[in-house]
Amino acid sequence: MTRGDADSSRARVGPVAPVLELHGVRAGYGQIEVLHGVDLSVAAGEVLALFGPNGAGKTTTLGVCSGQIRPSAGSVRLMGTMVNGARPHALARAGVCLIPEGRGIFPNLTVRENLRMATYSGVAYARVEERAFEQFPRLAERRTQLAGTLSGGEQQMLAISRGLATDPALLLLDELSMGLAPMIVAELYERVGEMAAAGLSILIVEQFAQSVLGVADRAAVMLGGRVQQVGEPESIAAALGGAYLDGH
Amino acid sequence: MTKSNRQQEAGGSEAGPDPGLAPRLQEFESAVREIGATGGRANPERTGARLGLTLLVAGSLVALAGMLWRRGDIGASGANDLLTEIVSAGNGAIFVALGLAIALVGGLVWLRNSLTRYLRHWLIRLIYEDRANTDRIVEELRRKRHE
Numbered sequence: 001m002t003r004g005d006a007d008s009s010r011a012r013v014g015p016v017a018p019v020l021e022l023h024g025v026r027a028g029y030g031q032i033e034v035l036h037g038v039d040l041s042v043a044a045g046e047v048l049a050l051f052g053p054n055g056a057g058k059t060t061t062l063g064v065c066s067g068q069i070r071p072s073a074g075s076v077r078l079m080g081t082m083v084n085g086a087r088p089h090a091l092a093r094a095g096v097c098l099i100p101e102g103r104g105i106f107p108n109l110t111v112r113e114n115l116r117m118a119t120y121s122g123v124a125y126a127r128v129e130e131r132a133f134e135q136f137p138r139l140a141e142r143r144t145q146l147a148g149t150l151s152g153g154e155q156q157m158l159a160i161s162r163g164l165a166t167d168p169a170l171l172l173l174d175e176l177s178m179g180l181a182p183m184i185v186a187e188l189y190e191r192v193g194e195m196a197a198a199g200l201s202i203l204i205v206e207q208f209a210q211s212v213l214g215v216a217d218r219a220a221v222m223l224g225g226r227v228q229q230v231g232e233p234e235s236i237a238a239a240l241g242g243a244y245l246d247g248h
Numbered sequence: 249m250t251k252s253n254r255q256q257e258a259g260g261s262e263a264g265p266d267p268g269l270a271p272r273l274q275e276f277e278s279a280v281r282e283i284g285a286t287g288g289r290a291n292p293e294r295t296g297a298r299l300g301l302t303l304l305v306a307g308s309l310v311a312l313a314g315m316l317w318r319r320g321d322i323g324a325s326g327a328n329d330l331l332t333e334i335v336s337a338g339n340g341a342i343f344v345a346l347g348l349a350i351a352l353v354g355g356l357v358w359l360r361n362s363l364t365r366y367l368r369h370w371l372i373r374l375i376y377e378d379r380a381n382t383d384r385i386v387e388e389l390r391r392k393r394h395e
Contacts, residue, residue: 030291
């Protein structure tokens with residue numbers, strides 16, 4: 001496809017609002033406010049990497065984006081429509097997919113049963129399995145194995161497969177590389193790159209920049225519940241060490 | 249696939265939707281619109297529980313006041329204002345019934361929201377414990393396999 005074809009295709013849908021846009025979002029747990037006015041946006045087909053140390057509010061930001069945590073102030077918009085207060089299941093059904101830290105798989109169910117859980121959105125099981133095993137052939141060999149007995153990387157593959165089975169428009173990835181060997185992380189990010197190439201908008205939360213640099217279009221640094229810096233991944237990665245140490 | 253490869257595949261253009269995705273984005277947009285989010289509130293159960301508790305107390309007070317009026321402790325016959333007229337006519341029972349109804353509704357609202365909070369906490373606790381148990385079993389199986 002030529003660039004002209006791509007442009008004409010975009011012209012049909014008109015100017016596209018950011019797939020995800022957070023403006024002045026404040027949120028927390030009970031009386032404790034964790035996000036103190038977060039501004040962030042993810043364009044269509046963009047991969048945004050959000051970095052920050054423990055306790056910066058990265059996971060809370062994903063919680064807000066997926067509807068699990070309601071913001072106390074500010075706005076969360078999807079394709080320009082405000083979705084503050086929308087239920088998580090409604091957002092998931094619309095096309096927002098969160099793959100949480102710790103993978104969120106059912107350890108007592110087999111790989112096949114875990115994949116079957118993704119059919120809630122009306123996708124046929126055969127299609128779910130076909131997609132999952134095509135992307136991660138290793139899962140096919142483990143289909144009857146309990147998910148809890150898979151290696152960390154395979155569990156992450158299963159979590160991603162299950163998420164993608166719902167055909168999301170926005171993917172939220174929380175600490176994909178946590179506890180995994182660098183080689184596995186590279187393999188997983190290779191797949192993430194392919195998803196982005198297929199046009200999926202992705203917000204990746206990571207503590208360490210190195211693993212994401214190859215796939216991210218933009219990066220942001222979050223500290224103390226605020227987004228401190230947004231820019232090119234390479235420049236953000238270079239400034240990251242200092243930002244972590246300085247705390248600003 | 250790296251970012252640069254991806255951009256090459258996309259014809260070297262800026263990061264944007266694959267043309268094939270446009271219909272999916274349109275679907276997403278209309279699905280999001282259909283959600284019809286009203287804004288909601290942070291921690292709605294806590295707000296609901298507080299509202300219920302307030303109604304419970306307010307209703308009880310109204311019922312108590314109604315009982316006192318009925319006994320003739322408050323208000324006196326012969327007064328000109330409507331409220332006292334009603335009380336004088338022995339209609340304090342209406343206030344008792346009204347107060348009890350408000351208290352009942354408040355109690356139910358409080359119970360519903362408190363239970364939701366408690367059961368959510370319970371469910372999360374169960375999930376965490378279940379995971380911890382599975383991890384222990386898996387660890388034990390691995391240990392035995394290595395022995």
